[in-house]
Amino acid sequence: xxxxxxxxxxxxxxxxxxxxxxxxxxxxxxxxxxxxxxxxxxxxxxxxxxxxxxxxxxxxxxxxxxxxxxxxxxxxxxxxxxxxxxxxxxxxxxxxxxxxxxxxxxxxxxxxxxxxxxxxxxxxxxxxxxxxxxxxxxxxxxxxxxxxxxxxxxxxxxxxxxxxxxxxxxxxxxxxxxxxxxxxxxxxxxxxxxxxxxxxxxxxxxxxxxxxxxxxxxxxxxxxxxxxxxxxxxxxxxxxxx
Amino acid sequence: xxxxxxxxxxxxxxxxxxxxxxxxxxxxxxxxxxxxxxxxxxxxxxxxxxxxxxxxxxxxxxxxxxxxxxxxxxxxxxxxxxxxxxxxxxxxxxxxxxxxxxxxxxxxxxxxxxxxxxxxxxxxxxxxxxxxxxxxxxxxxxxxxxxxxxxxxxxxxxxxxxxxxxxxxxxxxxxxxxxxxxxxxxxxxxxxxxxxxxxxxxxxxxxxxxxxxxxxxxxxxxxxxxxxxxxxxxxxxxxxxxxxxxxxxxxxxxxxxxxxxxxxxxxxxxxxxxxxxxxxxxxxxxxxxxxxxxxxxxxxxxxxxxxxxxxxxxxxxxxxxxxxxxxxxxxxxxxxxxxxxxxxxxxxxxxxxxxxxxxxxxxxxxxxxxxxxxxxxxxxxxxxxxxxxxxxxxxxxxxxxxxxxxxxxxxxxxxxxxxxxxxxxxxxxxxxxxxxxxxxxxxxxxxxxxxxxxxxxxxxxxxxxxxxxxxxxxxxxxxxxxxxxxxxxxxxxxxxxxxxxxxxxxxxxxxxxxxxxxxxxxxxxxxxxxxxxxxxxxxxxxxxxxxxxxxxxxxxxxxxxxxxxxxxxxxx
Numbered sequence: 001x002x003x004x005x006x007x008x009x010x011x012x013x014x015x016x017x018x019x020x021x022x023x024x025x026x027x028x029x030x031x032x033x034x035x036x037x038x039x040x041x042x043x044x045x046x047x048x049x050x051x052x053x054x055x056x057x058x059x060x061x062x063x064x065x066x067x068x069x070x071x072x073x074x075x076x077x078x079x080x081x082x083x084x085x086x087x088x089x090x091x092x093x094x095x096x097x098x099x100x101x102x103x104x105x106x107x108x109x110x111x112x113x114x115x116x117x118x119x120x121x122x123x124x125x126x127x128x129x130x131x132x133x134x135x136x137x138x139x140x141x142x143x144x145x146x147x148x149x150x151x152x153x154x155x156x157x158x159x160x161x162x163x164x165x166x167x168x169x170x171x172x173x174x175x176x177x178x179x180x181x182x183x184x185x186x187x188x189x190x191x192x193x194x195x196x197x198x199x200x201x202x203x204x205x206x207x208x209x210x211x212x213x214x215x216x217x218x219x220x221x222x223x224x225x226x227x228x229x230x231x232x233x234x235x236x237x238x239x240x241x242x
Numbered sequence: 243x244x245x246x247x248x249x250x251x252x253x254x255x256x257x258x259x260x261x262x263x264x265x266x267x268x269x270x271x272x273x274x275x276x277x278x279x280x281x282x283x284x285x286x287x288x289x290x291x292x293x294x295x296x297x298x299x300x301x302x303x304x305x306x307x308x309x310x311x312x313x314x315x316x317x318x319x320x321x322x323x324x325x326x327x328x329x330x331x332x333x334x335x336x337x338x339x340x341x342x343x344x345x346x347x348x349x350x351x352x353x354x355x356x357x358x359x360x361x362x363x364x365x366x367x368x369x370x371x372x373x374x375x376x377x378x379x380x381x382x383x384x385x386x387x388x389x390x391x392x393x394x395x396x397x398x399x400x401x402x403x404x405x406x407x408x409x410x411x412x413x414x415x416x417x418x419x420x421x422x423x424x425x426x427x428x429x430x431x432x433x434x435x436x437x438x439x440x441x442x443x444x445x446x447x448x449x450x451x452x453x454x455x456x457x458x459x460x461x462x463x464x465x466x467x468x469x470x471x472x473x474x475x476x477x478x479x480x481x482x483x484x485x486x487x488x489x490x491x492x493x494x495x496x497x498x499x500x501x502x503x504x505x506x507x508x509x510x511x512x513x514x515x516x517x518x519x520x521x522x523x524x525x526x527x528x529x530x531x532x533x534x535x536x537x538x539x540x541x542x543x544x545x546x547x548x549x550x551x552x553x554x555x556x557x558x559x560x561x562x563x564x565x566x567x568x569x570x571x572x573x574x575x576x577x578x579x580x581x582x583x584x585x586x587x588x589x590x591x592x593x594x595x596x597x598x599x600x601x602x603x604x605x606x607x608x609x610x611x612x613x614x615x616x617x618x619x620x621x622x623x624x625x626x627x628x629x630x631x632x633x634x635x636x637x638x639x640x641x642x643x644x645x646x647x648x649x650x651x652x653x654x655x656x657x658x659x660x661x662x663x664x665x666x667x668x669x670x671x672x673x674x675x676x677x678x679x680x681x682x683x684x685x686x687x688x689x690x691x692x693x694x695x696x697x698x699x700x701x702x703x704x705x706x707x708x709x710x711x712x713x714x715x716x717x718x719x720x721x722x723x724x725x726x727x728x729x730x731x732x733x734x735x736x737x738x739x740x741x742x743x744x745x746x747x748x749x750x751x752x753x754x755x756x757x758x759x760x761x762x763x764x765x766x767x768x769x770x771x772x773x774x775x776x777x778x779x780x781x782x783x784x785x786x787x788x789x790x791x792x793x794x795x796x797x798x799x800x801x802x803x804x805x806x807x808x809x810x811x812x813x814x
Contacts (some may be wrong), residue, residue, distance in 0.1 A: 050636045050807050069803060073639035084634040088569045089562065096549050100558040101638050105551050 001026050001182035002047065002151050007056035009042045009206075011234035016042040018206040019056070024184055024199075029177040031193035031200045034187040036236050039206040040186045041081075044153050047184070048078040060151050074102060077144035083136040085128040091115070091139050092124040095146055103149035114142045118168065133160040141172070152176055152183045158192060170196055171189070194230040204238045247356040255363060278736030280671035305487035308460045312481030313474045315435075319398060320477075323405040324430045351511055357403065360551040365395045386492040390484030397480050407513035426509075435474040440470040449609030474659050476502050504543045510705065524719050555640045559648025560655070563623040567656055614700050618659035618707035619745070624649040625712045629719060633807050643799025646716070650708045650795070657708075659700040665700065669693035688776075702784035706752045709798075710745050716798050716805065754788030 002024040009017040017039040035039050045051040047058050049065045049072065058065045063072035074089045085094060092111065099107035115121050118138040128136055137160050144152070154173065156164050174196050177183045186194055193200060200217060204212040209218055210233075217233050218224045224233045265271045335357070369391035373384055406428055441448070444464055451457050467473050479498040484777060486492035546564040549557070586708060635645060668690055760779035767775050 012694055045336065045633070045807065049636050050633045052804060052806055070639045073637060076637075078637050080633065084631050086562065086566075086631065088566045093545065093562075093565065097558055097562050100553070101555055101640060103552065107551065214590055 001061055002045070002184065003057075003059045004047065005057045007043065007046060008054045009039070009051065009060060012052045016206050017046070017203075018035055019229045020203065020206065020208050021056075022201050022211055024037070024151070024180055024182040025176055027178045028196045029173060029183040029185060030198055031197035032184055032203065033188070033193055033200065033234060034203040034209075035083055038203045038238075040203060041155060042184055042206075043203070044155055044184065048076060048153060049073055050078075065135065072095055074147070075149060076153065077147070077149035079137075079141050079144050079155065079157055081159050083133075083140035084140060085136055087128055087231065091120060091127045091131075094143055098143040098146050107140070107146070110146055111142070113147055118142050119165070132214065134162055134165050136194070137161060139167065145176070150181055152181050154183070154185045154187075156187050156189075157185060158187070158189060162190045167175050183228075186238040190230045190234055200230070202234060209237045247359055250356075251363070252720075263295075271734070272739030274734060274740060277740050281616075281736065281739055305485055305491075307458070308461060308485045309481045310465055310476055312472075312485055313477035316394075316398065316477040316480055317437075317474060320401060320405070321430060323402050324409075324427070325434075334502075336468065340730070343690075350513075354403070354407075354510060354513075358388050361399050365399060369395060386489055387484050388487050390482075390486065390492065390495075393483050393503060394480040397499070397506055399566065400510055404506060404510040406514065407510065411513065431705055436469040436473050440464055441569070497502055502757050522575060555638075555644050556648035556651060559645065560651040563649065563652030564628070564655070566623045598670070600673045603668050603671035603673070606664040610664035610668060610696070610700070612663040613657060613664060614703050615707075617660065618653055618704050618711060619742070621653040621764045622711075623652050623656070624684075624708060625715045627681070629715055632805075635804075636807065638708055638776050642797055642802035646712055646795045646798050646802060650705065650712050650791075653708050654701060654705045657704045661700040661704065662697050665693055665696050665735065668693065691776040695776045697782050698777065698780040701752070702787040703749065706749055706787050707745060707795050710748045710752075713794065713798050714741065714744075716802050719805070752790050753783065755790070756783035759783075761784060 004023070005021050007017055007173075008015065010066075020043060022030070032040050032043065042051065046053045047060075047065065049069050052066065059098060060072040061075045063075070065072045066212060085203070086097075089097065091169060093212075095111045095114075096107055097106070099198060104110060105144075112121075115124065120135065120138055122130065123135065127212060128139070131139065137157075152173075157169055157173065162170055169191070173185060177196075177198070187195065194214060197214075199213050200210070201208065208224060210220070212220075219231075220230055223236050228236075234236040266275060275584050280460045335353075340451050372391055376387065404426075441461075441464070444460070448457055448460055451460060464470050479495065479502055482495040483492060486495060546561065546568065549561045625646065629813040638645070640648075669692075672689065760782040761783060762774045767773060767778075
């Protein structure tokens, strides 16, 4: 579903992502982890078309994000770490706008279900200024899920959520994966990645360090000793700890 | 503690200056600086070179009336701060100041001192710039003007801070606060009451005077004696300083002003108001407003139209941007336009118009021109506003050209409707021609034709400018201000002038092809039939401009699709 091949992204002379390739198939939940400045956000932004790749190809459901951006974007949803909402649209108006842009017909019924799922019922007419950060995050997620995307990308999805919200968010991510969507979760919360992801990709200095299920990573002797946790694997892989 | 405040202030000043100098490495600021300096040279120095009338300077010639107006202005400033609901802003601190200074072992008095220290630089620069632009006749009147302005603005600053502290105390303590603050409140209300009583007592005389000049002279006379004179005395004491007719007058006015300044200072320091919470809340609101595209959303008014489930994305973006207009326009926004309307009205009446209808008609026409030419620069509910959300916009499954088309529609629609309104009112309310018989009907028909032509041309001109503005946002995003914060300085001013010149030049270029075609058609029709066409040429110009805009948007859309968000915001 999501196919990234030889992705390179440079800013001036700085190479943020260097020849990075990986795939996410339907039903997979892939954890993209790496230290600060590893190139995670640049990778996600290239995948969703916010930034143009300097080299390489990215396809979503067979549609190249550079050559056929409209068809590719119709299939995906990107939930950024900082929710971006329009200050002057209410929650429901955000959903109506999204529905129109993504050609969702039954917006009212879908919105009702999503708002209930994300505990936003009763906030339909609220403006972003009247919402907490966590609620804004939920509105952004509701907009992202409205068109039932086949590819979902989450950048630090738990930021700003309360414990109940965290639980619901985990359930949402897992259920979308089980429903057949290809999901990428970028996070520094390794326990979250360990808990919900079916596969893990480690990136550092823009380069892929490791790619596999947790068991596969544990089986690699250069990364993990017997009984290693993801945290230990991560620190070894990124040379944070010998 | 003062040394810490001095350190903070000087470091901030030094770094701000360094940053201003550093940004000159960017061509846009360097070019802007050159343009800004040239503008100032031509506006100030070249004007200074012109022969000036001999004798006293303008200030000396009109010292009395100017001082009276100045004292009234100061009184109004103080009264508004006390009486107007919501005018009493808490003592303003930035978020960083709140975070660093409020938890620090610093007394309230020291915080007040810090704010006074920080305000000095702004007041000094403001006084210097005002002196620079007012260009007093001699060096002596130059320094008295600057020093006088500095003392006066310092007093205003101190007084407003005192009012803010008193209002904070009133808000915190309710009725008991009123008991503690009865004296200043009583003085303000008593002073306003005394002025009203003096004017009411002299009302018959004022009403019988033939002109505004005589009324002003009478008011000046009233304000210089009796109760009104006493009420205005402290304000006149400050107004006299910068508006002194001579250096000796400045020195004679200085002691009273300094005593009043000292009294204000003592009054501010005596305050025991706990302003921290209100200031912290205010700092948060200001920071939020800076991040937001505009200041504050006014509420969830109804949407401009119901967004259908299906249709082109342009309509959805238009719908979104029109919502913004309804939610930001407030009574305050409309009130801000009032002085312009009054000023235009006075100018129109001064030019011989009579009657309410002709006055309104005379006001409407310049307003229509103002709306068409400057409206697109003021109405920013398009890509200029949405540039801050570009990361989100780029995830939408919408072609770049469709996105830009949707973005430029809202300001075009809003500004066009306003322009149409002024054109319609102007043509309907203009006085009926005085010619007899059939000529009146012909002239009225001509007027209708010209109004229709103007109504056809207006949206095209507005669209063209809006497209240019959005093109700048796409092609040179670094040149466009994202959100409400605007860079300051001569370089930034030059940048804005340069952009305005570029926009007007592009507008002229976009009108040229259509005008040429329309001109040829109109000439041909005139030669063949003898008829002078107005509406058809306007329609041709409008259609050509719309066609140009369509092509431009298609090209811009491709650029937008390739635009890297990292050109606009920070990346990881």
